[in-house]
Amino acid sequence: MCGIVGFTGCTQAAPVLLDGLRRLEYRGYDSAGVAVFDGERIEMVKASGSVEHLAELTDGGAKLRGTSGIAHTRWATHGAPTDTNAHPHLSENGRFAVIHNGIVENFAALRAELEGEGYVFASETDTEVVAHLLEKYYDGDLKRTVMRTASRLEGSYVLGVLCADEPGRLFCVKEAGPLILGLGVGENYFASDVTALVSRTKNVIYMDDGEFAELTSEHITVFDRTGREITKTVSHVVWDIEAAEKGGYDHFMMKEIMEQPRAVKSTVEPRIRDGKICFEDFDLSRAELESYNKIVITACGSAYHAGMVGKYVIESLCRIPVECELASELRYRDPIIDGHTLLIVVSQSGETADTIAAMRECMGRGAHCLAIVNVVGSTIARLADSVIYTHAGPEIAVATTKGYTTQLAALYLFAVWAAGLLGRIDEARYAGLVSSIRALPSQVQRAIDLNVHVKYLAERWHELKSLFFIGRNIDYAAAMEGSLKLKEISYIHSEAYAAGELKHGTIALIDEKRLVVALCCQEALFDKMVSNIQEVKARGAKVLGLAPEGNRRIFAEADDVLYVPRGEQLFTALPEMIPLQLFAYYIARENGCDIDKPRNLAKSVTVE
Numbered sequence: 230m231c232g233i234v235g236f237t238g239c240t241q242a243a244p245v246l247l248d249g250l251r252r253l254e255y256r257g258y259d260s261a262g263v264a265v266f267d268g269e270r271i272e273m274v275k276a277s278g279s280v281e282h283l284a285e286l287t288d289g290g291a292k293l294r295g296t297s298g299i300a301h302t303r304w305a306t307h308g309a310p311t312d313t314n315a316h317p318h319l320s321e322n323g324r325f326a327v328i329h330n331g332i333v334e335n336f337a338a339l340r341a342e343l344e345g346e347g348y349v350f351a352s353e354t355d356t357e358v359v360a361h362l363l364e365k366y367y368d369g370d371l372k373r374t375v376m377r378t379a380s381r382l383e384g385s386y387v388l389g390v391l392c393a394d395e396p397g398r399l400f401c402v403k404e405a406g407p408l409i410l411g412l413g414v415g416e417n418y419f420a421s422d423v424t425a426l427v428s429r430t431k432n433v434i435y436m437d438d439g440e441f442a443e444l445t446s447e448h449i450t451v452f453d454r455t456g457r458e459i460t461k462t463v464s465h466v467v468w469d470i471e472a473a474e475k476g477g478y479d480h481f482m483m484k485e486i487m488e489q490p491r492a493v494k495s496t497v498e499p500r501i502r503d504g505k506i507c508f509e510d511f512d513l514s515r516a517e518l519e520s521y522n523k524i525v526i527t528a529c530g531s532a533y534h535a536g537m538v539g540k541y542v543i544e545s546l547c548r549i550p551v552e553c554e555l556a557s558e559l560r561y562r563d564p565i566i567d568g569h570t571l572l573i574v575v576s577q578s579g580e581t582a583d584t585i586a587a588m589r590e591c592m593g594r595g596a597h598c599l600a601i602v603n604v605v606g607s608t609i610a611r612l613a614d615s616v617i618y619t620h621a622g623p624e625i626a627v628a629t630t631k632g633y634t635t636q637l638a639a640l641y642l643f644a645v646w647a648a649g650l651l652g653r654i655d656e657a658r659y660a661g662l663v664s665s666i667r668a669l670p671s672q673v674q675r676a677i678d679l680n681v682h683v684k685y686l687a688e689r690w691h692e693l694k695s696l697f698f699i700g701r702n703i704d705y706a707a708a709m710e711g712s713l714k715l716k717e718i719s720y721i722h723s724e725a726y727a728a729g730e731l732k733h734g735t736i737a738l739i740d741e742k743r744l745v746v747a748l749c750c751q752e753a754l755f756d757k758m759v760s761n762i763q764e765v766k767a768r769g770a771k772v773l774g775l776a777p778e779g780n781r782r783i784f785a786e787a788d789d790v791l792y793v794p795r796g797e798q799l800f801t802a803l804p805e806m807i808p809l810q811l812f813a814y815y816i817a818r819e820n821g822c823d824i825d826k827p828r829n830l831a832k833s834v835t836v837e
């Protein structure tokens with residue numbers, strides 16, 4: 230969740246750190262802080278509120294002298310988002326500053342121990358124990374001190390450490406959260422995400438759990454848990470800083486909606502050669518694929534919704550049973566998973582804590598794990614046996630758009646590839662599905678072009694207090710995502726229901742104040758959806774219908790209509806999501822919501 234950044238070099242650190250924080254603000258934005266070493270002591274400024282507020286307090290960083298420092302943007306876990314609870318946290322003697330992403334699970338015991346020894350705590354955070362432990366263990370050897378401190382911690386902790394007695398040196402520690410090192414010329418960095426680094430360097434090292442690093446302006450040295458120096462591969466980031474900027478749009482979310490034709494193309498095109506689907510980083514033989522008696526898909530939030538669509542599509546084409554389960558549930562079950570299970574993990578960030586835990590649980594039982602991930606070098610990508618990268622490019626808005634649609638595209642590719650390999654579809658069907666996948670980017674563009682009046686609909690409906698999204702089969706899976714999109718950025722209550730299930734209880738909530746968004750893109754089920762539309766209209770609800778372009782009957786049933794470009798029925802969830810993303814966006818904008826940084830949320834949920 231929180232974003233951390235560290236810099237050591239020969240230029241003033243604070244402006245560099247603030248720039249990094251601005252790019253990490255999607256990870257948490259309730260408070261922010263920066264600490265630099267000014268040649269004598271640690272100078273620190275921190276406050277609740279945004280990074281922009283911190284920039285005002287420090288005059289864009291100009292007020293803080295010093296060429297090495299650490300900075301943090303927070304998503305509160307322990308303690309309210311106050312000035313005092315903001316990071317960095319100082320040791321009692323002021324010689325150490327620490328920033329932290331994660332949760333120190335044994336902090337209560339450590340705090341009691343430290344208080345018993347006379348340490349006085351200033352904040353309610355779990356992180357402050359780290360600052361006091363550093364002071365307690367410091368014996369002139371910073372590396373040994375950091376190791377000793379880390380060995381006392383349980384839980385998840387990615388740490389950045391600044392010490393006033395060690396000018397120009399920073400340490401960072403990784404345990405269960407993202408941490409990337411950046412290699413510059415005469416300056417070096419660490420950060421939670423490459424987006425904080427690409428404006429200064431594209432040469433990065435992805436850290437693994439249990440590792441820690443020492444940074445000076447000239448060197449980066451990485452160590453394993455035992456303190457042994459290790460050699461890490463330097464990777465090159467392929468995208469430019471413009472990809473992580475708004476590019477003229479008011480919000481990252483709108484920019485990312487508009488990027489979807491290109492993003493889906495980037496997922497699809499490299500995987501289709503001479504009409505055949507092939508994955509550069511993933512291959513299974515027919516015998517291996519046949520050895521799996523089921524597929525389990527696990528993920529959280531929107532990625533789980535993509536998995537739900539995947540379940541319908543894979544089962545339909547491959548005739549293999551597919552279970553799709555929330556990672557936060559799967560991790561605490563005793564699942565029936567063994568070497569005959571193919572596990573598919575879906576994650577935009579590749580850092581979601583519940584997804585990682587569920588993945589470890591299933592892999593520990595022998596499952597082969599295929600990860601569908603966007604962020605290159607992320608924890609999930611590195612833990613998995615095989616990876617399909619979605620290549621969506623950096624996604625900054627907290628509400629995922631291109632992250633989700635490219636996950637769908639990757640799942641479609643997998644389903645058609647597996648069905649072909651297993652011989653469950655004939656050549657003509659295979660070829661037809663491949664060309665339908667190739668048509669997805671232009672369908673997405675058409676979905677954007679078709680729906681110029683979504684803004685007008687949003688103006689009409691933005692004062693709603695509650696609404697329902699209904700659909701059947703794949704439309705039901707898409708309804709879940711449409712509903713989540715709306716509620717997370719507009720704060721309007723909405724629920725997704727399988728259309729046939731409404732009458733089993735929830736229809737009691739339908740009245741003339743309710744809008745029901747009816748997803749009717751599964752043509753074989755259109756008549757069934759018409760019955761459900763009539764049921765809610767009979768109780769006074771207004772209906773916004775989504776139907777394939779050219780379907781005239783929907784106008785007789787729904788009060789308003791959004792058209793979805795026609796294409797392969799199995800793949801409708803992808804173009805169908807475009808008007809729903811736009812609907813959520815414009816409603817949130819009408820209501821003056823902070824679209825890119827919705828309240829209480831963070832982009833990457835790296836804590837439980």
Ligand code: AGP
Nearest residue numbers: 530531532576577578581628629
């Ligand atoms: C969706 O808009 C949310 N930001 C959220 O549900 C997200 O999809 C979920 O936290 C999973 O994230 P991941 O794809 O990075 O694992």
